[in-house]
Amino acid sequence: VNLRIPGPTTVPVEVAQAGATEMINHRGPEFAALIARTTEGVKKVYQTQNDVLTLTASGSGAMESAVVNFTAPGDHSLVVSIGNFGDRFANLVKIYGGVLTKQEYEGGQAADLNKIEDALKADPQIRTVFITHNETSTGVTNPVLPELAALVHAHDALVVVDAISSLSSIEVDTDGWGLDVVLSGSQKGWMVAPGLAFASVNERAWARAEETASKQPRFYFDLKRHKDSLANGQTPWTPAVSLFFQLDKALEMMFAEGLEGIYARHRRIGNMVRDGVRGMGLELLADEGVESDTVTAFWLPDGINGSQVSKIAREKYGTVFAGGQGNLTGKIMRFGHLGAMTDEDIQAGLDALKSAFADAGFKG
Amino acid sequence: VNLRIPGPTTVPVEVAQAGATEMINHRGPEFAALIARTTEGVKKVYQTQNDVLTLTASGSGAMESAVVNFTAPGDHSLVVSIGNFGDRFANLVKIYGGVLTKQEYEGGQAADLNKIEDALKADPQIRTVFITHNETSTGVTNPVLPELAALVHAHDALVVVDAISSLSSIEVDTDGWGLDVVLSGSQKGWMVAPGLAFASVNERAWARAEETASKQPRFYFDLKRHKDSLANGQTPWTPAVSLFFQLDKALEMMFAEGLEGIYARHRRIGNMVRDGVRGMGLELLADEGVESDTVTAFWLPDGINGSQVSKIAREKYGTVFAGGQGNLTGKIMRFGHLGAMTDEDIQAGLDALKSAFADAGFKG
Numbered sequence: 001v002n003l004r005i006p007g008p009t010t011v012p013v014e015v016a017q018a019g020a021t022e023m024i025n026h027r028g029p030e031f032a033a034l035i036a037r038t039t040e041g042v043k044k045v046y047q048t049q050n051d052v053l054t055l056t057a058s059g060s061g062a063m064e065s066a067v068v069n070f071t072a073p074g075d076h077s078l079v080v081s082i083g084n085f086g087d088r089f090a091n092l093v094k095i096y097g098g099v100l101t102k103q104e105y106e107g108g109q110a111a112d113l114n115k116i117e118d119a120l121k122a123d124p125q126i127r128t129v130f131i132t133h134n135e136t137s138t139g140v141t142n143p144v145l146p147e148l149a150a151l152v153h154a155h156d157a158l159v160v161v162d163a164i165s166s167l168s169s170i171e172v173d174t175d176g177w178g179l180d181v182v183l184s185g186s187q188k189g190w191m192v193a194p195g196l197a198f199a200s201v202n203e204r205a206w207a208r209a210e211e212t213a214s215k216q217p218r219f220y221f222d223l224k225r226h227k228d229s230l231a232n233g234q235t236p237w238t239p240a241v242s243l244f245f246q247l248d249k250a251l252e253m254m255f256a257e258g259l260e261g262i263y264a265r266h267r268r269i270g271n272m273v274r275d276g277v278r279g280m281g282l283e284l285l286a287d288e289g290v291e292s293d294t295v296t297a298f299w300l301p302d303g304i305n306g307s308q309v310s311k312i313a314r315e316k317y318g319t320v321f322a323g324g325q326g327n328l329t330g331k332i333m334r335f336g337h338l339g340a341m342t343d344e345d346i347q348a349g350l351d352a353l354k355s356a357f358a359d360a361g362f363k364g
Numbered sequence: 365v366n367l368r369i370p371g372p373t374t375v376p377v378e379v380a381q382a383g384a385t386e387m388i389n390h391r392g393p394e395f396a397a398l399i400a401r402t403t404e405g406v407k408k409v410y411q412t413q414n415d416v417l418t419l420t421a422s423g424s425g426a427m428e429s430a431v432v433n434f435t436a437p438g439d440h441s442l443v444v445s446i447g448n449f450g451d452r453f454a455n456l457v458k459i460y461g462g463v464l465t466k467q468e469y470e471g472g473q474a475a476d477l478n479k480i481e482d483a484l485k486a487d488p489q490i491r492t493v494f495i496t497h498n499e500t501s502t503g504v505t506n507p508v509l510p511e512l513a514a515l516v517h518a519h520d521a522l523v524v525v526d527a528i529s530s531l532s533s534i535e536v537d538t539d540g541w542g543l544d545v546v547l548s549g550s551q552k553g554w555m556v557a558p559g560l561a562f563a564s565v566n567e568r569a570w571a572r573a574e575e576t577a578s579k580q581p582r583f584y585f586d587l588k589r590h591k592d593s594l595a596n597g598q599t600p601w602t603p604a605v606s607l608f609f610q611l612d613k614a615l616e617m618m619f620a621e622g623l624e625g626i627y628a629r630h631r632r633i634g635n636m637v638r639d640g641v642r643g644m645g646l647e648l649l650a651d652e653g654v655e656s657d658t659v660t661a662f663w664l665p666d667g668i669n670g671s672q673v674s675k676i677a678r679e680k681y682g683t684v685f686a687g688g689q690g691n692l693t694g695k696i697m698r699f700g701h702l703g704a705m706t707d708e709d710i711q712a713g714l715d716a717l718k719s720a721f722a723d724a725g726f727k728g
Contacts, residue, residue, distance in 0.1 A: 001386065001394075008387050008605055016384035019606060023367060023375045023557060025684045030365075056559055057584065058420055060601035064584045095581045187602055193387060195420055195559050195604030217459045220421065220428045220585070237424035238551055240559030240604060241372060242383060320389045 001314070004349045005322040006136045006165055006295035008187040008194050009339035011246070015191055018249035019242040026241055032233025034244050039230065041251035042198055045167065045259065046182060048174035050202040053226040056240040059164040059185030062197035064092060065221035066130070066160045066181055069201075070208050072215035073097025076125040078157075080111045084137035084325045085162055089130040096216065101126060107137075107328055108297075110290035113144045113151065120155040127208075128158045134166035137325045139297035139334065140286045141170060149178035158205055164188060164197075168254065169266045169294045169338040180205040189262075189294065191253070191339045192246045199223060266293040269337045269346045276350035277335065280357065281364045285332055294338035297324075299331065301362060306333050309353075309360045316359065317352035365678070368713045369686040370500045370529055370659035372551040372558050373703035375610070379555055382613035383606040390605055396597025398608050403594065405615035406562055409531065409623065410546060412538035414566040417590040420604040423528040423549030426561035428456060429585035430494070430524045430545055433565075434572050436579035437461025440489040442521075444475045448501035448689040449526055453494040460580065465490065471501075471692055472661075474654035477508045477515065484519040491572075492522045498530035501689045503661035503698065504650045505534060513542035522569055528552060528561075532618065533630045533658045533702040544569040553626075553658065555617070555703045556610045563587060630657040633701045633710045640714035641699065644721065645728045649696055658702035661688075663695065668726050670697050676720040683716035 003010050024030040035054065043052050055061055067089070071077055077098045079090040082105045090102045103119050105111060111131060120126055129152045134141045145161065152159040160181040163172050167182065169189030174182050180202050187194035201209070201223055209224055219225075225236040254262060270293030274284060277298050285297040300306045306323050310333065313319045322334040335353065337346055357364075367374050388394040399418065407416050419425055431453070435441055441462045443454040446469045454466045467483050469475060475495060484490055493516045498505045509525065516523040524545040527536050531546065533553030538546050544566050551558035565573070565587055573588055583589075589600040618626060634657030638648060641662050649661040664670045670687050674697070677683045688696040699717065701710055721728075 001388065003387060003389060005389055005391075008390060008602065011387045011606075013384075016386075016606070019383050019557075020377075020380035022365065022380075023372050024365065025367060025369055025686075026372060026558070027369075027686070028678070028684060056420070056422055057425070058602040058604075061421070061584045092583055095583050097581065185602070193383075193604065193606035194390070194602045195607065217461065219456055219459050220425045238372065238422040238549070238558045240422075240557065240607070242375075242380070242557035242606070242610075243559065243604070246606075314392070320392060322389075322391070 002319045002345065002349060004319055004335050006334060006336035006338065009191060009336065011193050012191055012253065012340045014253065015246045015250045019193065019246040021245045023241060026238055027234060031241065034248060035230065035233060038244055038247045038251060045254065046172065046174045046200050047176060048200050050174065050200045051227055052198055052200045053223050053230065055197045055199065055221065055226065056195060056237065057197050058194055059183065059197050060088065061221060062183040062185065062199050063088060063162060065199055065223055066183060067092040067096050068216050068218040068221055069223045070158055070160060070181060070205055070212065071096060071098050071128055072212040074099060075127050076123055077128045077130060078103065078119050078126045080116055080129065080131040082109060082111055082132060082138060082140055082142065083107060083135035085135055086132045087326065089162065093130065108140060108285040108287050110140050110287060111142045111144050113147055117151055120157065126155065126157055128160060130160045133161050133163040133172065134170060134292050134294055136165045136295055137328065138285050139292045139295045140290050141166060141292045143290055146177050153178065158208055165294050165338065169262065171263050174200055186243060186247060189338045190247065191250045192243060195240045195243045196247060266338065269341060269343060272343065272346045273335055273337050273350065280354055294336065296335045296337065297332050300333060304357065304360055304362050306330060309333065309356045312359045313352050313356035317355055319349055319352035321353065366683045366709065366713060368683055368699050370698060370700035370702065373555060373700065375557050376555055376617065376704045378617065379610045379614045383557065383610040385609045387605060390602055391598060395605065398612060399594065399597060402608055402611045402615060409618065410536065410538045410564050411540060412564050414538065414564045415591055416562055416564045417587050417594065419561045419563065419585065419590065420559060420601065421561050422558055423547065423561050424452065425585060426547040426549065426563050427452060427526060429563055429587055430547060431456040431460050432580050432582040432585055433587045434522055434524060434545060434569055434576065435460060435462050435492055436576040438463060439491050440487055441492045441494060442467065442483050442490045444480055444493065444495040446473060446475055446496060446502060446504055446506065447471060447499035449499055450496045451690065453526065472504060472649040472651055474504050474651065475506045475508050477511055481515055484521065490519065490521055492524060494524045497525050497527040497536065498534060498656050498658055500529045500659055501692065502649050503656045503659045504654050505530060505656045507654055510541050517542065522572055529658050529702065533626065535627050538564055550607060550611060553702045554611065555614045556607060559604045559607045560611060630702065633705060633707060636707065636710045637699055637701050637714065644718055658700065660699045660701065661696050664697060665726060668721065668724055670694060673697065673720045673724045676723045677716050680723065681716035681719055683713055685717065
């Protein structure tokens with residue numbers, strides 16, 4: 001089966017096999033060496049000198065960790081939502097007692113720096129800004145990150161970035177852009193099975209975590225505990241050791257290809273998918289210029305049932321696409337093109353998509 | 365390297381290899397079939413008809429889930445602690461705003477049903493009782509579980525059991541004993557790499573979860589969300605798919621051996637370890653009659669440095685033992701004997717232990 005969904009992505013055979021390495025003691029010297037090595041590698045991909053903590057959880061766990069470590073009940077937060085995963089931040093902020101300003105965009109639109117500034121001016125009490133770098137549900141990459149931190153810091157707030165489906169496929173210059181907290185997850189461009197999530201934390205964010213410590217309960221996702229344990233080559237709770245083995249191998253493969261090469265490949269295959277989908281007569285969800293290089297969302301034409309197309313693609317052509325999420329369910333389909341993927345894989349995916357659409361009655 | 369620690373345990377080659385199975389869509393029919401099968405298998409081992417939810421987290425995450433789903437701030441809880449993992453429940457109850465009665469026992473002692481009843485009578489407001497079935501830090505199995513639920517229910521409270529290091533190695537009759545919530549973790553007797561945790565929940569506990577929903581914030585560990593997703597063959601957040609593959613294979617191996625056979629084997633190798641350790645002139649921590657069949661803790665004799673013994677065992681004899689935790693650090697050592705372990709493995713472990721002690725200057 002060919003996975004053309006925006007995660008979990010195909011795990012290369014070498015990476016999958018690395019996960020079968022003989023189990024080790026998570027409190028011994030072998031694990032200490034392993035987590036030191038993977039942390040160093042992940043920091044390199046993040047382009048950061050900040051602490052990077054590895055959680056045994058999926059990306060949603062990392063999102064929860066950001067909310068429970070960097071906000072306290074009653075704190076004002078701005079969530080910039082361009083889709084389903086932005087909505088998840090908004091949901092988390094409300095659940096954990098925050099006072100929420102939610103700035104919403106139409107599906108396919110990117111965030112606007114001026115509107116973010118307006119929101120910050122409208123509520124000077126906003127202390128944290130949550131934003132999605134690459135919105136998996138709409139296939140949009142927010143272009144505002146390089147300028148965002150300076151703006152947010154001028155209002156004395158923190159910026160927390162969900163880079164789960166971009167980091168390792170699309171460049172994120174954590175330190176160059178001054179991002180306080182950046183999240184990612186193993187099952188995306190990292191080419192690792194799901195179950196590990198990452199959070200980078202800078203000094204400004206640690207100061208906030210110290211301030212919220214007595215106000216916001218946290219335990220499993222307490223990032224300070226992870227930082228303290230990491231100093232001893234450990235994690236506070238038993239880590240998903242086999243996924244660390246996979247990550248170690250995947251990082252080795254990534255550095256062999258080179259980060260610039262990986263980003264260039266994702267730009268190229270992103271273009272291939274967009275050209276291919278448009279060539280079929282389908283319309284992209286994303287506005288021009290902000291299309292994601294890891295996932296492409298397109299509208300279902302009138303009279304075409306997306307579930308049927310997906311079923312045909314899976315059963316007849318061995319290729320798995322994703323449907324819409326939230327209010328886009330039944331209206332769009334999504335083609336994931338991140339991680340271990342070649343031009344040939346993309347061409348095969350486009351061929352399968354075209355055939356499945358034709359079988360479902362689409363005249364193009 | 366031979367792991368003789370109480371988890372992560374040795375992952376059999378067939379199980380490790382199953383984890384390298386080609387990645388699948390976690391929202392597709394293959395995963396739905398997989399989680400249906402593993403859930404059925406885990407329920408069989410639990411001996412329960414209750415819901416069993418599988419979390420992508422380590423056992424500590426399952427412990428947090430019990431506290432945030434079944435207690436609200438201000439609720440009175442009794443934690444029966446016979447060691448480090450009982451203390452973890454107490455810590456969690458305090459962090460999440462509970463009013464805590466902590467009943468502590470000396471290291472090596474088991475809980476006493478009469479004392480638990482005294483504590484329930486002393487505070488009629490106690491609504492939840494937390495207890496460790498098998499205390500990994502001291503090598504003690506609490507014998508009170510079969511009678512406990514009736515006692516706790518008579519006081520209109522819930523009982524939550526940490527069976528992380530017992531379930532699948534030592535019998536836990538969840539429904540027969542009337543246990544409301546029971547927790548376990550993949551990296552113990554289940555023979556799977558770390559990263560999955562289980563929680564069984566009965567009707568009584570679900571009613572409590574509904575009651576606390578508006579009072580206790582929760583998201584990643586919200587068990588109701590897991591229950592709702594499971595009805596659709598999914599998990600609310602991306603699951604650790606490769607560990608589900610491993611679990612599927614491990615359950616197949618467990619049922620091939622038979623649960624009675626597994627329990628008998630653990631009783632036999634537990635006896636072997638105890639006889640072997642005592643035969644070396646070492647003294648067990650556990651009181652007679654409550655020794656654990658999954659982990660044996662023993663006192664370090666005067667003048668013997670446990671870290672040195674462990675280092676020699678690891679480097680010279682390729683065998684990894686565990687040290688003490690919490691206030692037992694430096695005072696005891698621990699020999700794990702759970703999961704994929706034969707009589708020959710145990711004998712080899714005892715030989716390595718004896719040699720390492722001799723090398724460290726122990727005269728016996």
